[in-house]
Amino acid sequence: VSPMIRDMALSDTHGYMVMDKYEGNLGDLMVMYQYDKKIPMDKIMDNLRILVVKMHEAGITHNDLLLPNIMYKKDGSIAIIDYGNSTYNTSQILREHDMENLRAISVLHNRIKSGEVVGELDDMLDAVDHVPPNIIIHINGQECDHWGF
Numbered sequence: 001v002s003p004m005i006r007d008m009a010l011s012d013t014h015g016y017m018v019m020d021k022y023e024g025n026l027g028d029l030m031v032m033y034q035y036d037k038k039i040p041m042d043k044i045m046d047n048l049r050i051l052v053v054k055m056h057e058a059g060i061t062h063n064d065l066l067l068p069n070i071m072y073k074k075d076g077s078i079a080i081i082d083y084g085n086s087t088y089n090t091s092q093i094l095r096e097h098d099m100e101n102l103r104a105i106s107v108l109h110n111r112i113k114s115g116e117v118v119g120e121l122d123d124m125l126d127a128v129d130h131v132p133p134n135i136i137i138h139i140n141g142q143e144c145d146h147w148g149f
Contacts, residue, residue, distance in 0.1 A: 001055050005019050020079075022071035023074055025070060026067045027121040027124055028121065030108065030121075031124070033109075034118065037113075040076050045109050047078050048070060048105070055080065060086055061086060061087050061091065061095050069082040
């Protein structure tokens, strides 16, 4: 579901991860798809649906499933990144939020597939309405007000 981490190192000031190389994110690919319908977007969207189901089956809710957080390779494989807002839970409400974002991405894909030109990535992000779920995070029993929600 996420990029393969090949190696990691940590110093006093920096952390390093060596991961597989990705060409860009799904937003970049959607921009290109507007003008190049040879890109296998149907397959990529099918793979994205499969990854979201696997993620949910493993008990993970992403909570930030947006175009920039889905990476692609030239071979058509994808990976979901940025799990900073994710939670390990069984909440159907939170999972439904991921599914709403997936549906919005699918609608965008279908609009472009039918010939509509949506524009650049910022225009696409505006087209995919994203309202983060209302989550209250507690750390060590204290409500955390700086989590980003």
